[in-house]
Amino acid sequence: MSTATNKSTPKKAETHEFQAEVARLLDIVAHSLYSDKEIFLRELVSNSSDACDKLRYEALTDSSLLDGDGDLKITITADAKTRTLTVADNGIGMSYQELVDNLGTIARSGTAAFVEQTGKEEDGNSNLIGQFGVGFYSAFMVADKVTVTSRRAGAGEAWQWESDGKGSFDIAPIDADTPRGTTVTLHLEKGEKEFLDAPRIGHIIKTYSDHIGLPINLVGEDGGSEQLNTASALWSRPRGEISDDQYKEFYHHVGHLFDDPWLTLHNRVEGRIEYTSLLFVPTSQPFDLFQPERKTNVKLYVRRVFITDDCEDLLPAWLRFVRGIIDSEDLPLNISREMLQLNPVLAKIRTGMVKRVLGELKKKAKKDTEGYASFWNNFGAVLKEGLYESADYREDLLALAHFHSTGQEGLTNLADYVGRMADGQEDIYYISGESLEAVAASPQLEAFRARNIDVLLMVDPVDEFWLSMINEFDGKNFRSATRGDIDLDAIGTAPEADDKPSAAADNALSSLTALLKLTLADAVKDVRESNRLTDSAVCLVAAEDDMDMHIERILRQSKQVKTGAKRILEINPKHPLIRRLADTVAEKGGDASVELDDVAWLLLDQARIIEGETPPDPAAFARRMADIITKAVSS
Ligand code: ADP
Secondary structure (H helix, E strand, C coil): CCCCCCCCCCCCCEEEECCHHHHHHHHHHHCCCCCCCCHHHHHHHHHHHHHHHHHHHHHHHCHHHHCCCCCCCEEEEEECCCCEEEEEECCCCCCHHHHHHHCCCCCCHHHHHHHHHHHHCCCCCCHHHHHHCCHHHHHHHCEEEEEEEEECCCCCCEEEEEECCCCEEEEEEECCCCCCEEEEEEEECHHHHHHHCHHHHHHHHHHHHCCCCCCEEEECCCCCEEECCCCCCHHHCCHHHCCHHHHHHHHHHHHCCCCCEEEEEEEEECCCCCEEEEEEEECCCCCCCCCCCCCCEEEEEECCEEEECCCCCCCCHHHCCCEEEEEECCCCCCCCHHHHCCCHHHHHHHHHHHHHHHHHHHHHHHHCHHHHHHHHHHHHHHHCHHHHHCHHHHHHHHHHCEEEECCCCCEEEHHHHHHCCCCCCCCEEEEECCCHHHHHCCHHHHHHHHCCCCCEEECCHHHHHHHCCCCEECCEEEEECCECCCCCCCCCCCCCCCCCCCHHHHHHHHHHHHHHHHHHHHHCCEEEECCCCCCCCEEEEECCCCCCHHHHHHHHHCCCCCCCCCCEEEECCCCHHHHHHHHHHHHHHHHHHHHHHHHHHHHHHHHHHHCCCCCCCHHHHHHHHHHHHHHHHHC
């Protein structure tokens, strides 16, 4: 964040409008009937704790920033006479520009998501406040005016920010002797006096902020001071002394998420390298999981000192759903963020962490099928990115991967799929597409169903990418049900045999195939009789050497390929429509070609529509359709 006072700073008080989203947020917050208003204190203490972490880190390279005041702490003061509650810290503080930027716009993406979400709700559902944690602005749930004074570490000027939370805030220079750090004063609403009550404050801090590693002191009316929390970093305490609730509150603080952790992993590694990790896997899917930055969410500490929350090399991007901290005993404290990248200790920690997380997931998959299924629905698509990004973990990830399939309810893993393969089946069949509903309804699966052959349904865009790199599992090839020539004759349970078609019927069918090929010419790669269809008349498939149709669609949508490969049109020799057409060709010979011209194009367009594609010439499609319907109703 920039600390430069590049723009000219004001000499006297000035008023700023809040960014529109902030104004909306404040409106929701001020009118919320949210029942756990006490969380505002958690948010303010959390900000103060972060501010102290940042100062401690900056002071590693410039100890003068500590200014002879090295005991970082948070001080809460309650004053019944003025009905004010104050949360003060001697952390990094904010410059003029930082005050304007941080407390006038929405800094946190979670808060932005909250505003967006409540916009969709009829009455601005205030329960969501607890779910998202709206940060600093939550102060306006209990206060009708908030005053913030701040001096940034090392700066010779200090500022006061003040607002009643209604559209604008005032900012003014104040005495440069103001102590370093930030003081937030809440002018409590009449009905909120309970937050001045010392036992009540003590209870709130114990509940939500006990894990904070700095002392949080309460200064009473008589000026005496009492420490409210344990003040040792939660992860440095023995596991047996930490309650589930304490883990949970730490997760809220460090992860900026407000559900419960699904998995909590707290470990200390000793030996050649030493580190402690406290990692969480959320229960629900965070809103920013699929943002293009693919940012990981684990903070790095060195011997209890916060170093960075932006270290790409701490965990691979495909574990970005993991939240928490890693605290190393070996890394040098004054390591720059750039040098971190190259440090071999970090690489070892990373390997250790990945193994630990994957190992725990493996155990969960065995022990808690239901929980794992919901984990997989939330994060499976992210984990699968590792299949093509990290060859080292391919085996582990294939073992963790779960899929829907045509053969059974719920999820299956690959080992189970292989165990259930039909007699004579040698490949792992899959079909890929946009959604479970769409792929499950694909005509290309008809013959698989008829023979009781299970087909995996791949509906995450990432599936196409790993499937194009990984050919096999357990010696069995992955095979797309919509590509190449598929012969299921020797596999599974044979469906009831049809009467063998007569030689004449066979001939007629060949003539129809030839005619369709001639008519559709360049629009298709081939026309052939299908082994895949039992009920539908037609379908499209990709040639064996071409790209699977679904990935091609993804690439076309993202403009990475312009035109796709031509498809093969398969026709179902048993379908009444196809039989009827074959008869027509047999009766009329070459004369049928004019009559069947429209029909041929309609068949192709129909196959495209089933694939979820629009006919390339919708007007022609509509005209042909109208002509045929007209003929049908007038005959
Ligand atoms: P968040 O803390 O999630 O980023 P907030 O709305 O609570 O969102 O705070 C916005 C920003 O204001 C913080 O990111 C931080 O940069 C700054 N800030 C808030 N409180 C303090 C504080 N006590 N000391 C220094 N900076 C603060």
